[in-house]
Amino acid sequence: MPIPAPIPVPVPVHTTVGIIGAGPAGLLLARLLHDAGIDCVVLESRDRAYIEQRQRAGILEQSTVDVLRSAGAGERMDREGLPHDGIELRYDRRSHRIDFPSLTGGRRVMVYAQTEMVKDLVAQQLADGAPLFFDAEVAGIEGVHDVNDTATATGAPTIHFHHRDRGPATLTCDYIVGCDGFHGVARNAVPAGLRRTYERTYPYSWLGVLAQAPPAYDELIYAHSSRGFALASMRSPTVSRLYLQVPGGTDPAEWPDARIWDELDARLATDADPGWKLERGPVVAKSVLPMRSWVVEPMRYGRLLLAGDAAHIVPPTGAKGLNLAVADVVVLARALVQRHVTGSTELLDAYSETCLRRVWRAEHFSYAMTELLHTDPAHSAFETKLQLSQLDRIAHSRHAAAELAENYTGLPIAPPSPYAS
Numbered sequence: 001m002p003i004p005a006p007i008p009v010p011v012p013v014h015t016t017v018g019i020i021g022a023g024p025a026g027l028l029l030a031r032l033l034h035d036a037g038i039d040c041v042v043l044e045s046r047d048r049a050y051i052e053q054r055q056r057a058g059i060l061e062q063s064t065v066d067v068l069r070s071a072g073a074g075e076r077m078d079r080e081g082l083p084h085d086g087i088e089l090r091y092d093r094r095s096h097r098i099d100f101p102s103l104t105g106g107r108r109v110m111v112y113a114q115t116e117m118v119k120d121l122v123a124q125q126l127a128d129g130a131p132l133f134f135d136a137e138v139a140g141i142e143g144v145h146d147v148n149d150t151a152t153a154t155g156a157p158t159i160h161f162h163h164r165d166r167g168p169a170t171l172t173c174d175y176i177v178g179c180d181g182f183h184g185v186a187r188n189a190v191p192a193g194l195r196r197t198y199e200r201t202y203p204y205s206w207l208g209v210l211a212q213a214p215p216a217y218d219e220l221i222y223a224h225s226s227r228g229f230a231l232a233s234m235r236s237p238t239v240s241r242l243y244l245q246v247p248g249g250t251d252p253a254e255w256p257d258a259r260i261w262d263e264l265d266a267r268l269a270t271d272a273d274p275g276w277k278l279e280r281g282p283v284v285a286k287s288v289l290p291m292r293s294w295v296v297e298p299m300r301y302g303r304l305l306l307a308g309d310a311a312h313i314v315p316p317t318g319a320k321g322l323n324l325a326v327a328d329v330v331v332l333a334r335a336l337v338q339r340h341v342t343g344s345t346e347l348l349d350a351y352s353e354t355c356l357r358r359v360w361r362a363e364h365f366s367y368a369m370t371e372l373l374h375t376d377p378a379h380s381a382f383e384t385k386l387q388l389s390q391l392d393r394i395a396h397s398r399h400a401a402a403e404l405a406e407n408y409t410g411l412p413i414a415p416p417s418p419y420a421s
């Protein structure tokens with residue numbers, strides 16, 4: 001007997017918080033708001049299969065792990081994720097381990113792919129969460145500009161979208177949150193004269209490889225080498241995630257599997273273990289990822305709030321992108337709950353400043369790790385010597401190593417303002 005088609009859930013015409021984008025930011029925000037009794041709707045332009053197979057990073061900071069657990073989304077992560085207590089730095093054919101717990105008062109990270117976290121959050125939301133619509137592409141938003149938190153002559157904040165099966169529709173909201181990533185549309189509603197962007201691009205990219213091969217080592221290896229940067233990461237005890245610095249604009253077809261493995265072996269080589277080589281296996285995916293640092297300020301305009309990649313991008317060297325998205329929505333959920341429960345907009349008014357303080361720390365860390373570990377074609381031997389000297393400093397100074405470890409395992413989500421009286 002054929003399985004009856006599911007009855008389509010009607011798209012509401014109004015909600016308290018309209019969320020654009022079902023990446024980690026949008027999905028986690030929807031979960032936190034739903035748990036707090038605040039109604040919301042998530043509109044995602046792609047289909048479920050697409051967002052559940054997109055390859056992204058895979059390092060969760062301690063506070064990201066804690067947030068997922070407390071949101072009830074940590075069960076599979078705790079079963080299948082790999083807790084890590086350190087990373088290895090390789091440079092000048094030397095190896096040095098950074099031990100996180102001893103340098104940070106017990107903090108560690110979890111290796112768990114963003115793809116898996118997205119699957120967990122989607123399953124949870126479809127089972128008992130707020131409405132989530134795939135194939136719903138937002139074309140634009142309007143009516144967000146009432147900074148005084150009262151209705152304006154132009155009407156409520158409104159999202160205009162097009163659902164693949166149901167056609168054009170609108171959703172009015174008390175607040176709109178743009179969790180729609182770097183290519184999203186939400187931030188276009190901030191007038192150009194009030195929006196400021198800060199950007200840095202890098203003259204190299206990463207070739208990202210997924211391989212059915214056991215990880216190189218039981219922790220991640222970050223390698224500086226005269227041939228370029230390499231990173232050996234993992235997804236499970238049988239699947240490796242590997243990266244090689246390549247020139248910007250590289251076509252992955254230039255990198256047949258044997259060339260990838262040979263180059264990884266050469267860049268990761270260490271005199272601490274002269275015969276060491278990666279265990280090879282079938283490469284199941286490869287793609288080239290651009291490197292960019294980018295921030296848009298402010299992260300709030302009237303009834304519009306931006307979170308995650310919609311507001312900031314970091315180069316992946318520090319593994320901060322996903323964790324920043326999580327921190328933003330934790331701060332935002334607290335602010336929306338305060339507004340809902342007490343009517344106060346104090347935390348919403350502080351949202352942009354609170355997030356940006358942490359965002360700029362992560363921007364700095366990601367930039368510094370990138371500059372420390374990559375071979376820049378414009379650099380001379382002088383800059384290479386500076387890189388090696390700084391790596392040596394990290395290896396020999398507890399203070400320098402602790403600075404790296406604190407940033408890598410994650411700064412507190414909302415530290416008190418250093419400017420507070």
Ligand code: APR
Binds near residue numbers: 024026046179
């Ligand atoms: N309408 C609806 N959905 C949209 C639109 C639109 N016009 N534009 C973009 N989207 C969706 C995208 O399809 C995507 O699923 O918004 C979502 C944004 O998700 P992410 O790009 O994953 O961004 P975010 O949730 O902020 O997560 C940040 O993702 O890019 C990585 O490195 C980054 O790990 C970090 C994390």
Ligand code: PHB
Binds near residue numbers: 057220234241319
């Ligand atoms: C990953 O596993 O995809 C990964 C790990 C560490 C990084 C970047 C990406 O710094």
